[in-house]
Amino acid sequence: MLFFRVKSAQEVRALLARPVPRLAEETVGLFDAVGRVLARDVIAPAALPEFPRAVVDGYAVRAADTFGASSGTPAYLTLAGEVAMGQPATVPVRPGEAVRIATGGMVPEGGDAVVMLEHTELVGDGLIEVVRPVAPGENLVRPGDDIRAGERLLAAGHRLRPQDLGACAGLGITTLSVFRRPRVSLLPTGDEVILAEETPGPGQVRDINSVALAAAVNDAGGEPFPLPIVPDDPAMLRDAVHIALAESDLLLIAGGSSVGARDWTLEVLLGFPGAEALVHGVAIRPGKPVIVVAIGERLVFGLPGNPVSALIVFDQFVRPYLRRLAGEAVQPYPRTLSARMATSYASEPGKEDYVRVRLVASAEGWLAEPVLGKSTLISTMVAADGIVVVPEGVEGIEAGEPVTVHLF
Amino acid sequence: MLFFRVKSAQEVRALLARPVPRLAEETVGLFDAVGRVLARDVIAPAALPEFPRAVVDGYAVRAADTFGASSGTPAYLTLAGEVAMGQPATVPVRPGEAVRIATGGMVPEGGDAVVMLEHTELVGDGLIEVVRPVAPGENLVRPGDDIRAGERLLAAGHRLRPQDLGACAGLGITTLSVFRRPRVSLLPTGDEVILAEETPGPGQVRDINSVALAAAVNDAGGEPFPLPIVPDDPAMLRDAVHIALAESDLLLIAGGSSVGARDWTLEVLLGFPGAEALVHGVAIRPGKPVIVVAIGERLVFGLPGNPVSALIVFDQFVRPYLRRLAGEAVQPYPRTLSARMATSYASEPGKEDYVRVRLVASAEGWLAEPVLGKSTLISTMVAADGIVVVPEGVEGIEAGEPVTVHLF
Numbered sequence: 001m002l003f004f005r006v007k008s009a010q011e012v013r014a015l016l017a018r019p020v021p022r023l024a025e026e027t028v029g030l031f032d033a034v035g036r037v038l039a040r041d042v043i044a045p046a047a048l049p050e051f052p053r054a055v056v057d058g059y060a061v062r063a064a065d066t067f068g069a070s071s072g073t074p075a076y077l078t079l080a081g082e083v084a085m086g087q088p089a090t091v092p093v094r095p096g097e098a099v100r101i102a103t104g105g106m107v108p109e110g111g112d113a114v115v116m117l118e119h120t121e122l123v124g125d126g127l128i129e130v131v132r133p134v135a136p137g138e139n140l141v142r143p144g145d146d147i148r149a150g151e152r153l154l155a156a157g158h159r160l161r162p163q164d165l166g167a168c169a170g171l172g173i174t175t176l177s178v179f180r181r182p183r184v185s186l187l188p189t190g191d192e193v194i195l196a197e198e199t200p201g202p203g204q205v206r207d208i209n210s211v212a213l214a215a216a217v218n219d220a221g222g223e224p225f226p227l228p229i230v231p232d233d234p235a236m237l238r239d240a241v242h243i244a245l246a247e248s249d250l251l252l253i254a255g256g257s258s259v260g261a262r263d264w265t266l267e268v269l270l271g272f273p274g275a276e277a278l279v280h281g282v283a284i285r286p287g288k289p290v291i292v293v294a295i296g297e298r299l300v301f302g303l304p305g306n307p308v309s310a311l312i313v314f315d316q317f318v319r320p321y322l323r324r325l326a327g328e329a330v331q332p333y334p335r336t337l338s339a340r341m342a343t344s345y346a347s348e349p350g351k352e353d354y355v356r357v358r359l360v361a362s363a364e365g366w367l368a369e370p371v372l373g374k375s376t377l378i379s380t381m382v383a384a385d386g387i388v389v390v391p392e393g394v395e396g397i398e399a400g401e402p403v404t405v406h407l408f
Numbered sequence: 409m410l411f412f413r414v415k416s417a418q419e420v421r422a423l424l425a426r427p428v429p430r431l432a433e434e435t436v437g438l439f440d441a442v443g444r445v446l447a448r449d450v451i452a453p454a455a456l457p458e459f460p461r462a463v464v465d466g467y468a469v470r471a472a473d474t475f476g477a478s479s480g481t482p483a484y485l486t487l488a489g490e491v492a493m494g495q496p497a498t499v500p501v502r503p504g505e506a507v508r509i510a511t512g513g514m515v516p517e518g519g520d521a522v523v524m525l526e527h528t529e530l531v532g533d534g535l536i537e538v539v540r541p542v543a544p545g546e547n548l549v550r551p552g553d554d555i556r557a558g559e560r561l562l563a564a565g566h567r568l569r570p571q572d573l574g575a576c577a578g579l580g581i582t583t584l585s586v587f588r589r590p591r592v593s594l595l596p597t598g599d600e601v602i603l604a605e606e607t608p609g610p611g612q613v614r615d616i617n618s619v620a621l622a623a624a625v626n627d628a629g630g631e632p633f634p635l636p637i638v639p640d641d642p643a644m645l646r647d648a649v650h651i652a653l654a655e656s657d658l659l660l661i662a663g664g665s666s667v668g669a670r671d672w673t674l675e676v677l678l679g680f681p682g683a684e685a686l687v688h689g690v691a692i693r694p695g696k697p698v699i700v701v702a703i704g705e706r707l708v709f710g711l712p713g714n715p716v717s718a719l720i721v722f723d724q725f726v727r728p729y730l731r732r733l734a735g736e737a738v739q740p741y742p743r744t745l746s747a748r749m750a751t752s753y754a755s756e757p758g759k760e761d762y763v764r765v766r767l768v769a770s771a772e773g774w775l776a777e778p779v780l781g782k783s784t785l786i787s788t789m790v791a792a793d794g795i796v797v798v799p800e801g802v803e804g805i806e807a808g809e810p811v812t813v814h815l816f
Binding site: 030031034035049050051053055083084086087089103104105106146147154161162163164166169170171173174190191192193196197198201203204205207209210211213215216218219226305306307311333334335337338359373374376377379382385408 | 495640
C-alpha cells in the first residue's frame with residue numbers, strides 16, 4: 001500500500017502547470033478552423049485595405065476645398081464623375097471637384113476625404129453644395145489602416161474566433177496551421193460498471209462517466225476516445241493503460257481511485273517506466289480521491305468513479321491542463337456570473353468545496369440557490385446552472401453574500 | 409425609394425421575440441448529443457440508483473446498533489461477510505452484524521446505514537469496533553434518491569450539457585430526440601466582393617463575412633450554408649434569395665443594405681409573397697443599416713456589408729433569434745466579465761453603442777481598454793476581447809466606471 005499526503009487544490013494546480021508536449025500541426029481551411037488553436041503566427045501578406053476606401057456614401061473631395069463650409073456659407077464643388085463599386089477609380093478629384101462614391105468604393109486620386117451625402121445637396125448643372133467641412137482622412141480608410149503588410153495579425157497559441165477567420169479571409173489567407181486536437185482516452189473501470197445499453201442486474205450500474213467526460217473533452221477542444229470498461233483487475237488495467245497510452249495524449253481513468261480495497265490504479269500506473277506520482281488525493285469536496293501520474297511526457301488522471309466528482313475534477317483540474325495541451329497560450333476568460341447566495345451554506349473546513357447552485361432571478365439580481373441532495377447524485381449536476389467555489393480556509397457563505405457562479 | 413423610421417435596439421429586440429417555426433426532430437446517440445436541443449421531455453424509465461448503494465468504503469450496519477458508540481465506549485459488531493462489487497448482496501445484515509462494503513456496493517438487506525472504514529477497527533475474531541454512531545440512511549443512497557422512475561429529468565427546449573448526457577446514460581437512455589439544426593444560408597452581395605481565394609484588383613475586396621458569419625452561426629448551434637457572391641443586380645439577388653429561401657430556415661444577406669444608390673435589397677425582399685418589413689435601420693453604432701424582413705414564417709436579415717458591423721449585428725440580434733429558432737427555450741447566461749473602464753469613452757447620443765475593448769489585468773481587477781481605430785476595421789475586432797454596450801441614452805463612460813464586458 002502506498003501512502004501520499006492529500007494536497008490542496010492550489011498545490012495540484014501548481015503541479016499541473018508543468019510544460020506540455022507540443023502536438024503536431026495540421027492544415028485546415030478557414031471554414032473548419034473556428035475553435036482550433038494556431039500553431040504558427042499569422043503574418044499579413046498584404047495590406048488591408050489595399051486601396052483607400054470610403055466608409056460612407058457621399059463625395060470624394062479635397063478636404064481643403066470644404067474648409068469653412070456651413071449651411072450659411074456652403075462650399076460649391078463641381079461633380080466630376082462617379083466611382084463604380086469593384087472598379088478602379090478612373091476619374092481623379094481635382095481642386096474644386098467632387099466625385100460621387102458609395103460606402104466601400106475606391107477613393108480616386110487627389111481625394112483625401114469623403115463628404116457624407118447628408119451634408120451635401122445636388123444643386124443642378126453638375127454642382128454640389130457642401131454644408132459641413134471635412135478634415136483630411138475623414139470618412140475614408142487608407143491602405144494598411146486596418147492591417148499593415150508584414151504585421152503579425154494573430155499569434156501562435158491563439159484559439160480562433162469568427163473575427164480572426166474573417167480577417168484572414170480579408171487578407172487572402174485561406175488555410176491555417178493549427179495544432180491537431182489532443183486525443184483523450186477515457187477508460188471506465190469497475191466490476192460493477194456496465195455499458196449504458198445494457199440492463200443492470202442487482203449491484204450493477206451503467207457507465208455514466210464515458211459519455212459525460214467525452215462531451216466535456218469535446219467542449220474543451222480535445223478528441224475523446226471512449227474505451228471498453230475494465231473490471232477491477234490489475235493485469236487487465238495494466239494492459240488497457242498500455243494500449244491507451246500508445247494512442248493518446250492524455251488518459252482519464254474513471255473509477256478505481258478511492259482508498260478502498262480495490263485501489264490498484266496507482267500501483268498499476270507506477271509500474272510503467274518513467275512513471276512519477278504527482279497527486280494522490282486532493283482536499284476538495286466532492287472529488288477527493290484524485291490520482292495524477294506522469295508517465296514520460298503524458299499525464300494520466302485517475303478520476304473518482306462517482307460521476308459528479310469526476311465532472312467537477314474535470315472542470316477544475318483536467319480542463320485547464322487540456323487547454324494548454326491543445327496549444328492554447330492563454331486560458332479563456334472564465335464563464336462566470338455575479339450573484340448573491342440565496343441561503344446560508346456551511347462548508348467542510350480544510351477543503352475547497354464546489355457548491356452546485358441553481359440561479360434564480362430576483363429584483364436584486366441573480367440569487368444562487370444551493371441544490372439540495374447528497375453530493376454523489378448526478379441529478380444535482382443536472383439541476384444546477386453552475387458552481388460556487390468555497391475556498392479551503394472558509395467555513396461557509398452567509399445568505400445574501402455576493403458570490404461568483406462558475407457557469408456550466 | 410422606401411422610407412422607414414430607424415428603430416431603437418430595444419424595439420428591434422421586441423420585434424424579434426416573435427414566434428419561431430418548429431423545426432423537425434431527429435434522433436441522435438448520446439455521444440453526438442452535446443450542445444443539441446431536446447425536442448421532447450426526457451422521462452426517467454427507471455429509478456437511479458435501482459438498489460441501495462454505499463457512498464463510502466466501510467461496513468453496512470443497522471444504524472440502531474451503533475447508537476451511543478464512541479472511542480471510549482465502542483459498539484462491537486460481528487463481521488458477517490462482504491459485498492462483492494457488481495454482485496447482488498447475498499449476506500444480509502442481522503442485528504449485531506456488519507457486512508464489509510466498498511463505495512458503490514449494494515447495501516444488503518437489513519442494512520440501513522454504512523459506517524466509514526475510518527471509524528472502525530477490525531479487532532480480530534471477525535469482530536469490528538465502531539467508534540462513531542451512524543443515523544439511518546447515513547452514507548448510502550436509496551433507490552430513486554438520485555432520480556425517481558417517471559420523473560421528468562430534462563425538459564424539451566433544453567440544450568444538452570455533459571452532465572445531462574451522463575444522467576441519460578445512467579438511466580439506459582442512449583438516444584435522444586433533438587431538433588435538427590437550423591439551416592442558415594449566408595449570401596454575400598456587392599460588385600466589389602470577390603472570393604477569399606481570389607486576388608483583388610483595384611476597388612475589389614475579399615469576402616470576409618461568409619467565413620466569419622459561418623463560424624458565428626456554428627457557434628450558435630446553426631448549420632451555415634455559404635452561397636456564391638451575388639453582384640449588385642436586383643434580378644440576380646431575387647433569384648439567389650428565391651433559391652436560398654427554399655433550402656434554409658434563416659437567410660443572412662451581407663452587404664447591400666446601406667441607404668446608398670445600390671440599395672435594392674429591401675425592395676427585392678418585399679417583392680416576395682407574404683413579405684413584411686420589420687426593420688430598416690437600427691439606432692446602433694456600428695451597424696445602423698440593418699434590414700429584417702419576414703417572408704412567411706422565415707426571417708431574412710440584411711446585414712451591413714462591413715464585417716465589423718455584420719458581426720456585431722449578428723451577436724446582438726441574430727444570435728438570440730437563432731437560438732430560439734434552434735428550439736432553445738431559455739437563452740444561455742451571457743458570457744460576461746466585470747471590469748472598470750481604463751479610459752473615458754464618449755458615445756454618440758441616441759444610439760446603442762458597442763465599444764470594442766481589450767481586457768488588461770490590474771491590481772484593482774480587470775480594466776477594459778477601448779480598442780482605437782475606425783469602427784469599420786476588422787482588426788479592432790481581432791484586437792478586442794469583448795464589447796461594452798453603451799445604452800442609447802448614455803453619453804459616455806468615465807475612466808474607472810464599472811462596466812460589464814460581453815466576452816467574444
